[in-house]
Amino acid sequence: MLAYVMRRLAATIPVMLIVAVLVFLMLRLTPSDPAAIIAGDNANSEQVAEIRKRLGLDQPIHTQFVIWMGKTLQGDLGESFFFKKQVTELILDRLEPTVSLAVFTILLAVMVAVPLGVLAAYRQGGWLDRIVMGFSVLGFSVPVFVIGYMLIYVFAIQLNWLPVQGYQRLGQGVGGWLQRLILPSLTLSVVLIALIARITRTSVLEVMNEDYIRTARAKGQTEGRVLIRHALANAAVPIVTVIGLGVAALIGGVVVTESVYTIPGLGRLTVDAVLARDYPTIQAVILLFSLAYVLINLIVDITYTFFDPRIRY
Amino acid sequence: MGYSRRSMLAIAAAAVATIGLAAPAHAQKTLRAVMHSDLKILDPIWTTAYIVRNHGYMVYDTLFATDANGEIKPQMVDKHDVSADQLTHTFTLRDGLLWHDGAAVTAEDCVASIKRWAAKDSTGQKLMTFVDALEVKDAKTFVMRLKSPTGLVLLGLGKPSSNVPFMMPKRVADTDPNTQISDFTGSGPFVFKRDEWKPGDKTVYLKFDKYKPRPEPASGLAGGKAVKVDRVEWRAISDHSQAVNALLAGEIDFIEAPPHDLLPLGLGDANVAYVDWNPWGNQYTFRPNWLHKPFDNPKVRQALFYAFNQEDFLKAVVGDAKYYKLCSSYFPCGTPFSSEKGMDGLLKSNFQKAQELLKEAGYDGTPIVLMHSTDLAVLTNLAPVAKSLMEKAGFKVDMQSMDWQTLVARRSKKDPPSAGGWHAFLTSWVSADITNPIFMGFMNAGCDKAMFGWPCDADMEKLRDDFARETDPAKQKVIAEAAQTREAQVVTHIPLGQWYLGALTRKNVVDMVPAPAPVFWNMAIK
Numbered sequence: 001m002l003a004y005v006m007r008r009l010a011a012t013i014p015v016m017l018i019v020a021v022l023v024f025l026m027l028r029l030t031p032s033d034p035a036a037i038i039a040g041d042n043a044n045s046e047q048v049a050e051i052r053k054r055l056g057l058d059q060p061i062h063t064q065f066v067i068w069m070g071k072t073l074q075g076d077l078g079e080s081f082f083f084k085k086q087v088t089e090l091i092l093d094r095l096e097p098t099v100s101l102a103v104f105t106i107l108l109a110v111m112v113a114v115p116l117g118v119l120a121a122y123r124q125g126g127w128l129d130r131i132v133m134g135f136s137v138l139g140f141s142v143p144v145f146v147i148g149y150m151l152i153y154v155f156a157i158q159l160n161w162l163p164v165q166g167y168q169r170l171g172q173g174v175g176g177w178l179q180r181l182i183l184p185s186l187t188l189s190v191v192l193i194a195l196i197a198r199i200t201r202t203s204v205l206e207v208m209n210e211d212y213i214r215t216a217r218a219k220g221q222t223e224g225r226v227l228i229r230h231a232l233a234n235a236a237v238p239i240v241t242v243i244g245l246g247v248a249a250l251i252g253g254v255v256v257t258e259s260v261y262t263i264p265g266l267g268r269l270t271v272d273a274v275l276a277r278d279y280p281t282i283q284a285v286i287l288l289f290s291l292a293y294v295l296i297n298l299i300v301d302i303t304y305t306f307f308d309p310r311i312r313y
Numbered sequence: 314m315g316y317s318r319r320s321m322l323a324i325a326a327a328a329v330a331t332i333g334l335a336a337p338a339h340a341q342k343t344l345r346a347v348m349h350s351d352l353k354i355l356d357p358i359w360t361t362a363y364i365v366r367n368h369g370y371m372v373y374d375t376l377f378a379t380d381a382n383g384e385i386k387p388q389m390v391d392k393h394d395v396s397a398d399q400l401t402h403t404f405t406l407r408d409g410l411l412w413h414d415g416a417a418v419t420a421e422d423c424v425a426s427i428k429r430w431a432a433k434d435s436t437g438q439k440l441m442t443f444v445d446a447l448e449v450k451d452a453k454t455f456v457m458r459l460k461s462p463t464g465l466v467l468l469g470l471g472k473p474s475s476n477v478p479f480m481m482p483k484r485v486a487d488t489d490p491n492t493q494i495s496d497f498t499g500s501g502p503f504v505f506k507r508d509e510w511k512p513g514d515k516t517v518y519l520k521f522d523k524y525k526p527r528p529e530p531a532s533g534l535a536g537g538k539a540v541k542v543d544r545v546e547w548r549a550i551s552d553h554s555q556a557v558n559a560l561l562a563g564e565i566d567f568i569e570a571p572p573h574d575l576l577p578l579g580l581g582d583a584n585v586a587y588v589d590w591n592p593w594g595n596q597y598t599f600r601p602n603w604l605h606k607p608f609d610n611p612k613v614r615q616a617l618f619y620a621f622n623q624e625d626f627l628k629a630v631v632g633d634a635k636y637y638k639l640c641s642s643y644f645p646c647g648t649p650f651s652s653e654k655g656m657d658g659l660l661k662s663n664f665q666k667a668q669e670l671l672k673e674a675g676y677d678g679t680p681i682v683l684m685h686s687t688d689l690a691v692l693t694n695l696a697p698v699a700k701s702l703m704e705k706a707g708f709k710v711d712m713q714s715m716d717w718q719t720l721v722a723r724r725s726k727k728d729p730p731s732a733g734g735w736h737a738f739l740t741s742w743v744s745a746d747i748t749n750p751i752f753m754g755f756m757n758a759g760c761d762k763a764m765f766g767w768p769c770d771a772d773m774e775k776l777r778d779d780f781a782r783e784t785d786p787a788k789q790k791v792i793a794e795a796a797q798t799r800e801a802q803v804v805t806h807i808p809l810g811q812w813y814l815g816a817l818t819r820k821n822v823v824d825m826v827p828a829p830a831p832v833f834w835n836m837a838i839k
Binding site for chain 2 (some may be wrong): 038152269
């Protein structure tokens with residue numbers, strides 16, 4: 001197992017290198033100029049050129065790449081063109097809101113979707129099954145931002161139960177932190193609940209006709225125990241896979257959700273950096289997201305061994 | 314598990330109660346504002362971005378300021394003496410001016426600040442061509458000696474918009490003008506809370522208790538800057554509809570520039586008001602590129618003037634006539650040099666005349682590469698209107714859509730339009746930036762030294778120089794009119810009408826001072 005993990009970790013190095021090259025090239029090939037944005041609308045050509053020089057953007061692309069790569073390999077992600085702060089500092093500052101949102105969303109999605117999926121499978125063809133399947137179609141079809149605006153309209157504007165926007169750090173109080181996470185997490189979790197519930201239902205349905213389920217029932221075990229201990233445990237591998245995919249999909253989701261709810265997390269940082277063509281920040285955030293994606297996949301693969309002892313690496 | 318249903322309910326109830334109790338208490342005197350953009354850069358001399366200018370007005374003070382009538386009034390200056398030959402200007406600072414660190418503001422600080430500003434700002438650069446020496450006389454007095462008289466001394470030092478000559482401590486003003494400052498000590502009415510500044514989240518300012526406002530009432534950017542709130546927070550909400558939702562829910566108090574189409578949503582709430590804080594408004598502008606055919610020919614550029622009419626542009630973008638004004642003047646209506654001289658018969662969509670001019674110019678049907686900005690609501694519909702009117706006049710138009718930042722990058726390219734360059738684009742100016750021939754960047758016809766579009770006209774440059782040399786406002790107006798008349802012949806750009814966009818505020822936010830930039834002194838929360 002350890003050798004497998006080490007091999008997989010080693011494999012992330014070429015992946016990250018490819019991502020680094022692609023991100024760097026795509027940004028430089030985009031018809032944009034951070035210096036012109038920084039200088040402001042009233043700046044003349046000389047002012048823009050001066051800023052371009054200061055940022056090192058007047059140098060050939062290969063020189064810029066070598067400088068950036070060299071620094072990145074030493075752990076220096078550079079300084080943001082706009083914020084006059086180290087990118088590492090910016091990312092660390094934005095990590096808490098994004099991690100909070102992601103963890104809260106995943107917990108919410110798993111806690112709702114897995115029981116729903118299991119019950120839908122148990123009551124296949126019944127009204128609960130139809131509701132869960134109908135919700136799944138809806139959850140897949142409606143864009144995240146539409147769900148966000150609908151929830152805001154109902155819970156923040158009409159009922160005035162929850163805030164429209166913003167984030168409060170955990171250190172400033174659990175209540176405020178939780179209060180500001182509910183709507184964004186609900187928004188993000190809708191599609192995940194739809195996805196996980198549907199896969200859970202299908203997986204549980206597949207195992208419900210297996211011999212060991214019949215045996216468990218013949219031994220007199222309760223339906224609840226049969227469902228959880230025997231059916232769900234044996235259906236776990238595809239469910240874990242889809243949860244892993246869901247976590248990875250969250251990376252895209254937080255970009256939209258953080259923008260809609262004005263949460264100062266990594267997603268919002270990404271949007272701001274892209275709009276401002278803040279190359280060092282964009283490069284660093286995309287590298288970080290890519291690394292997260294690779295690591296999530298690795299964790300999912302390792303998790304399989306816990307649910308299915310037949311899987312060996 | 315050992316939890317009963319009752320204990321679970323109790324835990325849930327406690328959690329809900331905790332959420333309610335932990336909701337942040339709203340300080341009565343905190344004004345929560347959403348500005349047009351997030352504040353990312355903090356040096357108002359280093360960039361011309363308006364959000365940084367607005368930050369500058371919070372933290373820094375100015376020697377002079379433009380009042381509601383467009384007149385320049387003393388601000389930090391107590392006394393301004395001009396010698397009989399108009400070559401020596403002596404400035405004496407007011408008593409009791411302090412930096413946020415408690416040190417006294419000195420003449421030495423002001424001289425260093427003027428020098429740094431003048432190194433970056435185009436008006437400052439022009440002013441310095443007249444300046445022989447800037448000398449500190451004593452702690453509160455400094456002297457500006459000129460080589461020849463100029464009207465730019467007050468116009469420059471009282472410049473209302475980017476770059477504003479903000480005063481900074483000497484140790485800060487000594488920073489290379491091309492390097493951003495890292496010490497944000499000012500002497501303005503608010504103190505910047507650097508430790509609470511979170512780009513992408515919020516910017517915080519506290520009332521500067523030791524600020525000494527002038528005795529006069531606030532007027533435009535001049536007069537007494539009395540601060541009536543304890544704290545101002547600029548919240549970074551990039552989504553306009555979310556900002557309006559937050560205003561309706563009472564989570565914020567002020568939105569600087571909500572899009573026109575969201576105004577009815579906000580104003581549908583009895584607790585929300587519209588405040589026209591910028592009575593001079595903004596001006597739409599068409600900018601041709603003089604470097605490339607066919608706009609290297611003045612007759613082709615004049616044809617544009619005959620093809621366009623302002624109302625089509627304003628209706629398409631702004632819509633509601635309450636928020637726009639037809640104004641056939643290069644210098645915005647309502648500002649001191651506004652005039653319609655030389656503009657007879659123009660901007661009336663006289664397509665026949667435009668076609669005649671194109672024929673005379675020998676226009677060969679070269680497609681005009683018109684850059685179309687798609688992501689800023691206040692600009693998006695301009696280019697399609699221009700295309701339609703130009704085609705009716707006989708132009709062929711290749712409208713290329715892109716986001717504003719791409720347009721900003723591309724407009725600085727001098728390459729031919731077929732090789733990544735451009736023929737024309739449309740933009741908008743804050744009126745305060747274009748109130749005279751020197752401020753108006755697009756009127757600069759200094760060839761390579763001009764802004765993108767690179768107009769080249771010696772007569773126009775002479776008129777601008779004459780304006781800079783003139784000290785009598787009445788004579789300045791005559792020169793400004795002559796420059797406008799020359800504009801109608803050479804066409805460095807075309808004014809396409811004035812438009813207005815005020816703020817949405819909670820009704821308990823009162824007494825905002827109308828000014829060319831959004832300012833927070835005098836504002837109070839009832």
